[in-house]
Amino acid sequence: MDRRTTQILPPDSAGIAAAATILREGGLVALPTETVYGLAADARNDRAVAAIFAAKDRPRFNPLIVHLAEIRDARALARFTPGAEAMAAAFWPGPLTLVLPLRAGHGLSPLVTAGLDTVALRLPAHPLARQLLQAFGGPLAAPSANPSGRISPTSAAHVMAGLTGRIDAVLDGGPCAVGVESTILDCSGDHPALLRAGGTTAEGIAALLGNAPARDPGKAQAPRAPGQLSSHYAPHAPVRLNVSDPAPDELWIGFGPGCDGAALTLSASGDLTEAAANLFRILHEADAHARPIAFAPVPQHGLGQAINDRLIRAAHPRPAT
Ligand code: TXA
Numbered sequence: 051m052d053r054r055t056t057q058i059l060p061p062d063s064a065g066i067a068a069a070a071t072i073l074r075e076g077g078l079v080a081l082p083t084e085t086v087y088g089l090a091a092d093a094r095n096d097r098a099v100a101a102i103f104a105a106k107d108r109p110r111f112n113p114l115i116v117h118l119a120e121i122r123d124a125r126a127l128a129r130f131t132p133g134a135e136a137m138a139a140a141f142w143p144g145p146l147t148l149v150l151p152l153r154a155g156h157g158l159s160p161l162v163t164a165g166l167d168t169v170a171l172r173l174p175a176h177p178l179a180r181q182l183l184q185a186f187g188g189p190l191a192a193p194s195a196n197p198s199g200r201i202s203p204t205s206a207a208h209v210m211a212g213l214t215g216r217i218d219a220v221l222d223g224g225p226c227a228v229g230v231e232s233t234i235l236d237c238s239g240d241h242p243a244l245l246r247a248g249g250t251t252a253e254g255i256a257a258l259l260g261n262a263p264a265r266d267p268g269k270a271q272a273p274r275a276p277g278q279l280s281s282h283y284a285p286h287a288p289v290r291l292n293v294s295d296p297a298p299d300e301l302w303i304g305f306g307p308g309c310d311g312a313a314l315t316l317s318a319s320g321d322l323t324e325a326a327a328n329l330f331r332i333l334h335e336a337d338a339h340a341r342p343i344a345f346a347p348v349p350q351h352g353l354g355q356a357i358n359d360r361l362i363r364a365a366h367p368r369p370a371t
């Protein structure tokens with residue numbers, strides 16, 4: 051991995067122009083999206099995409115999401131079923147990623163799709179992400195801007211803490227409003243399958259489909275090695291879940307009323323949208339305390355599904371690093 055000087059770019063037209071220039075030259079720029087910060091590179095440039103994997107220490111079999119400015123850009127890269135068209139019409143731009151069959155002559159680096167014949171596409175809603183995509187004028191491959199396996203970034207400071215010296219710039223757009231990654235829906239087969247719970251709720255998708263999408267989380271995490279990445283979003287300290295009476299040494303993280311003794315709180319009122327927006331910031335903060343972490347229960351509906359998915363991975367036993 052080559053050493054780079056990491057600049058912080060301001061959220062204005064000069065910052066966007068500088069970011070677009072770096073991307074055109076094959077560099078790496080972390081950009082704000084409404085979900086989490088992404089680590090972007092030109093999705094058509096093999097060297098640039100390879101540099102994403104190097105900067106994150108990401109396993110090469112794990113494919114990347116391609117970010118686009120307009121739905122016509124998505125239709126040029128992949129084939130849309132009527133179901134996929136309906137999803138895009140309802141939820142784009144926004145926190146939904148669609149996995150679709152790739153068209154011939156797509157021009158993407160094969161590293162982006164890890165050799166699969168499908169591609170994950172998303173139109174982010176964040177105004178800075180959209181402006182940068184327009185200024186750059188092409189597809190941007192972007193995983194979350196954190197070292198592989200660690201906590202996702204929801205601020206420019208989180209990105210700097212994990213990747214300074216490994217990337218060229220961060221476009222500083224302040225905190226991310228949604229706070230958990232996009233929902234991934236596989237629309238490449240006959241029936242849509244939910245590969246990852248995220249910022250678009252399963253209930254919202256089911257309301258549009260007329261029934262709940264089948265769940266197939268193994269496929270999103272590691273299409274060629276199911277289960278390999280079950281430890282993820284990992285703070286350094288151990289994490290316990292569904293804890294109502296924490297041990298004295300534990301840093302207790304509350305949710306909702308009745309968590310008066312909590313050191314940190316996802317949402318004091320029990321609001322899942324607020325909890326999702328706070329989740330990764332609180333995991334980053336908890337990580338800095340170097341104490342075992344205990345989370346109060348979070349209900350498993352709406353954005354609670356995405357929150358619990360991240361918490362289960364954060365709590366998963368992992369090899370010593
Ligand atoms: O909100 C988000 O989705 C953020 C922001 C930056 O857009 N991005 C993000 O990317 O979370 P990443 O790389 O952390 O997660 C991408 C997920 C991985 O689990 C990967 O396996 C899956 O998408 N994926 C990508 N292409 C796929 C494909 N063709 N088939 C199945 N899963 C795929």
Ligand code: MG
Nearest residue numbers: 193194195202
């Ligand atoms: Mg990630």
